[in-house]
Amino acid sequence: MIRIFFIGYFLLVYCSLFSQPNYVNEDGGTLQMGNLDVPFLRVSETSGNKIVGSIYLNEEWEQATIVNLSNNKKIKLLARFNAYHSEIEILGEKEISALFTTDGIEVTLNNKSFVPLKIEKRNKAIFAEILFKGKYNLYKVFDVKIIRAPSDAKLLNLESVDRVEILNDYYFNENGGEAVQVPKNKKSMKSVLPSNFLEILKKEKLSLKKEEDLVTLFSLINSN
Known part of the structure; x- marks a missing residue:
């Protein structure tokens, strides 16, 4: 399936929902969206263990504002931040899509501001929270750690629980270059x-x- 498609089509699908504040094309803005990365494999699916924790900063869908910084055009959609893939997921009528990491956009979600960022040791850009803007920019990059239950937990009559923990590191760059930790x-x-x-x-x-x-x-x- 083609990775990128334009949200113009997406907005036509939702034209009947423009009266709701969650789906507003304020200034005729456009942006690019695509398929999600490979879904998070819950370790419980193969181990049968209970899983505690979440890969999302907030599992609830919340209104996000996507701004094109070159012309200040805005779009509002329901979204959530996936820390496992550092993606911003967009809720559609029939499926969930991922916001493409297009240069020159900024996303406000969960009282945080996210921007596309290229960091060392990653083969593609991700979304990171921007903490300070200037000649030198400061970012907060999220990741997920999976803590698996001991393999012999059930044999020892212990609760088999796999835990998901969201971690973060800080990165910076100069004049928009590649970010380093x-x-x-x-x-x-x-x-x-x-x-x-x-x-x-x-x-x-x-x-x-x-x-x-x-x-x-x-x-x-x-x-x-």
Whole structure:
């Protein structure tokens, strides 16, 4: 099936729903959508174990606003963020689609702002939460960890539970280039962060492990 199709067709399907606030083409905006990546394989499907947790930041469908940053045109749709694939899923009448990572769009969902991002060691762009915009941008990249129940849990008469945990790392880039991960320890700082980052980090006594400190760091570095 073709990966990309235009939402113009999608909006025609929903023309009868324009009276509802969840499906609004505010300014004649268009965007691209496609099929979801390979669905998340719940380990319980093959192991028979109970599964706890979710691959979604919020499993409920919520209204998302997609903005074309070049002309400020907007579209509102029902969506949710899939942390396993770092995708934004769009709810259709008969199927769920994935929002294509087109350059120049920004998505507001769950009180967060997501943008397409190319990061090291990934062969395609993903959606990441943007925490600070400037010459140096700061991003929050989500991922999923699967913690499987011990293989002998049932033999030991223990509850067989597979757990899904959402994790995150922080990335940054300069002038929209490929993003690299913010180092988590001082040893790797010098090889990744520019010297002026290190000076401000030390002067302000900020931690690379605290999100609020990272936002402060990028705010200060971009104001210089």
